[in-house]
Amino acid sequence: MTGERIVGLLADRLDNMHVTAVAPGGAISGELRGRDCVRVTFAAGRYQWLDERYVEQQLAGLGRLLWAGRMRAYWAAVSEALDTPVSGEEPPVGPRDVDYQAARGGIVAEGRSDDGSVQIEVRGMRDWTVRIVPGSLRRFREDEFSVRVQQAATALIRDQFAQVRSLKDTIYGTAG
Amino acid sequence: MSFDNLMQHAYEIQQQATLKALTESGARPAAPAGEPQLAPRHGEQETRQRVEQMFGDIPELFQAFAEMPDPAAFSSRISVVDQALKQLSSGWISEDPVTRASYRANHDLDEMLDAESHIESWTGRAAMEFKSNFISPFPSIVYNQFMGIAVLRAALDAEREIWVRARDDIDKIAHDTITALDRMDDCGKNEWVMTFTVVSSVAAVAGVALAPVSFGLSLGLTAVGASSQVAAAGVPDDPPAVRFQGDTAPAVVDSMRDAIRLLHGYIAEQEQKIADALTSCCQAVAQQRDSFVAKRPALADATQSNVTGPLFMGYST
Amino acid sequence: MNSEPNNGTRLGADLYGLWCAGRDNLPTVAAVYSAAGEALDAAAVGVAGAFVRSGNLPGVPYGPAYQPWVELHDILAKICHDTADNIEATADALCVATVEYARADYEAASEFARLLEVNGEPRADIG
Numbered sequence: 001m002t003g004e005r006i007v008g009l010l011a012d013r014l015d016n017m018h019v020t021a022v023a024p025g026g027a028i029s030g031e032l033r034g035r036d037c038v039r040v041t042f043a044a045g046r047y048q049w050l051d052e053r054y055v056e057q058q059l060a061g062l063g064r065l066l067w068a069g070r071m072r073a074y075w076a077a078v079s080e081a082l083d084t085p086v087s088g089e090e091p092p093v094g095p096r097d098v099d100y101q102a103a104r105g106g107i108v109a110e111g112r113s114d115d116g117s118v119q120i121e122v123r124g125m126r127d128w129t130v131r132i133v134p135g136s137l138r139r140f141r142e143d144e145f146s147v148r149v150q151q152a153a154t155a156l157i158r159d160q161f162a163q164v165r166s167l168k169d170t171i172y173g174t175a176g
Numbered sequence: 177m178s179f180d181n182l183m184q185h186a187y188e189i190q191q192q193a194t195l196k197a198l199t200e201s202g203a204r205p206a207a208p209a210g211e212p213q214l215a216p217r218h219g220e221q222e223t224r225q226r227v228e229q230m231f232g233d234i235p236e237l238f239q240a241f242a243e244m245p246d247p248a249a250f251s252s253r254i255s256v257v258d259q260a261l262k263q264l265s266s267g268w269i270s271e272d273p274v275t276r277a278s279y280r281a282n283h284d285l286d287e288m289l290d291a292e293s294h295i296e297s298w299t300g301r302a303a304m305e306f307k308s309n310f311i312s313p314f315p316s317i318v319y320n321q322f323m324g325i326a327v328l329r330a331a332l333d334a335e336r337e338i339w340v341r342a343r344d345d346i347d348k349i350a351h352d353t354i355t356a357l358d359r360m361d362d363c364g365k366n367e368w369v370m371t372f373t374v375v376s377s378v379a380a381v382a383g384v385a386l387a388p389v390s391f392g393l394s395l396g397l398t399a400v401g402a403s404s405q406v407a408a409a410g411v412p413d414d415p416p417a418v419r420f421q422g423d424t425a426p427a428v429v430d431s432m433r434d435a436i437r438l439l440h441g442y443i444a445e446q447e448q449k450i451a452d453a454l455t456s457c458c459q460a461v462a463q464q465r466d467s468f469v470a471k472r473p474a475l476a477d478a479t480q481s482n483v484t485g486p487l488f489m490g491y492s493t
Numbered sequence: 494m495n496s497e498p499n500n501g502t503r504l505g506a507d508l509y510g511l512w513c514a515g516r517d518n519l520p521t522v523a524a525v526y527s528a529a530g531e532a533l534d535a536a537a538v539g540v541a542g543a544f545v546r547s548g549n550l551p552g553v554p555y556g557p558a559y560q561p562w563v564e565l566h567d568i569l570a571k572i573c574h575d576t577a578d579n580i581e582a583t584a585d586a587l588c589v590a591t592v593e594y595a596r597a598d599y600e601a602a603s604e605f606a607r608l609l610e611v612n613g614e615p616r617a618d619i620g
Binding site for chain 3: 245250282328469491
């Protein structure tokens with residue numbers, strides 16, 4: 001069967017999601033668009049005074065906030081698609097659910113920029129770690145640095161979803 | 177109404193499920209017709225065929241629903257049966273026993289009383305029997321006929337309601353399946369709940385009482401109606417909520433098949449309620465036929481040579 | 494109660510009454526039943542088409558309610574048509590009787606004719 005794919009309502013909402021957040025220190029803002037496109041911007045004039053350690057912590061905080069916002073938007077979209085309020089996951093029923101939930105909590109997803117200068121890692125979508133190669137903030141302009149953060153974030157999100165998919169296939173796959 | 181797009185949704189489900197299952201198996205979908213095919217990888221063709229077979233039945237499952245009875249076909253007939261009800265609405269009662277809707281009395285029926293006043297003074301056997309066996313029970317018989325037709329009409333209401341709700345339910349199944357396919361790759365366990373509104377389509381009406389005509393027990397009529405129309409239906413029980421789960425494409429589609437199977441069962445159950453009530457009604461009418469129609473008066477078969485005789489009109493006083 | 498048969502003018506009045514019953518009152522009621530019967534007939538034309546379903550839907554082809562509905566419908570429709578027929582036949586009998594009585598009593602016939610003249614021909618008010 002060919003032709004354009006009709007997009008389901010949930011898919012449409014996920015494709016058009018828009019979440020924003022501000023890092024705890026106020027110097028960095030971030031937005032997530034669609035499924036995996038992240039953009040960070042710096043408050044006017046702040047970039048030149050920041051160091052890598054500070055930015056690593058701030059980006060980690062930003063990641064947590066953006067992902068929390070993402071999940072809220074996700075549940076709102078699911079509620080709309082199912083025409084009934086749903087705000088969270090049901091408790092596990094049966095051994096497969098239990099196994100899945102335990103294993104999911106241990107997933108470590110990782111993404112890095114094409115040149116490796118920015119690396120983001122998250123465990124269980126809760127514990128965020130950002131590593132920036134020392135000197136990167138001086139080497140790159142603000143917009144160049146933002147691009148690297150974007151690359152790392154996109155790669156991380158895709159890695160997380162790929163691992164989730166693989167885990168689901170392993171645990172739920174054999175019985176169909 | 178989204179139901180009009182049902183087959184479109186069915187193909188979307190088939191398409192999405194196929195894509196996801198192929199991805200899961202590491203196979204690529206076939207290139208669109210007219211474009212050059214990808215060089216086949218080992219086992220890819222078999223995988224594609226296997227996946228296609230897995231989901232080949234999906235359009236067919238929905239096709240029958242796309243062609244299921246149209247509520248509008250019942251609506252038009254309900255209005256026509258209503259015409260019969262209006263005709264037989266007598267001055268004594270004019271309330272539909274199921275919906276409690278009021279019907280203006282048809283005063284043409286009152287002319288039976290006028291006829292009575294003109295025949296009253298005639299002494300012939302058939303004339304007197306016409307008064308006692310036809311005119312006298314007339315109000316009760318009209319009342320019972322009205323009830324019978326009201327039950328007939330309410331049964332159509334109930335049947336219509338089943339198909340109105342079935343449309344909503346199959347549409348929801350389609351949408352929920354699409355949502356589940358869209359959701360299955362996300363991090364959470366993929367679960368959803370479906371309530372089948374068709375389960376509360378048909379409501380029973382407490383025995384419709386009839387006017388007694390002859391001596392002996394007067395059996396009431398069993399009626400069912402559309403639950404949205406039955407006046408004394410009360411608050412219906414919550415329709416059953418069924419949980420579905422699927423974190424792989426085959427699992428989601430299996431849930432869809434389960435939901436459709438359940439819907440079939442609920443439809444059958446509701447239709448059976450109507451069938452049982454109608455069958456019981458036919459029996460009740462047969463058992464007390466005198467309450468629904470008077471026997472043909474002897475007067476109706478009088479001839480020119482015998483009509484003035486003592487067996488028929490006799491004389492007036 | 495006076496058990497002497499009426500004759501003459503009194504009979505004429507009775508005949509006029511019979512004629513009203515046979516030409517107006519009873520036909521009016523018969524028409525109600527004809528209309529009800531016709532409505533029921535119309536409701537059932539092609540009704541199988543409303544119930545029909547195919548494929549894997551339950552109850553192919555017409556579902557369990559179709560047959561009992563038709564059965565109840567047919568019972569009620571026949572009741573309406575039979576009642577209309579019975580009332581019409583009775584009305585005719587009353588008219589035939591009126592003519593026979595008039596033939597046998599000249600005074601009654603005159604009074605009958607006079608009442609027809611004065612009150613007009615009784616007619617059923619149908620529709």
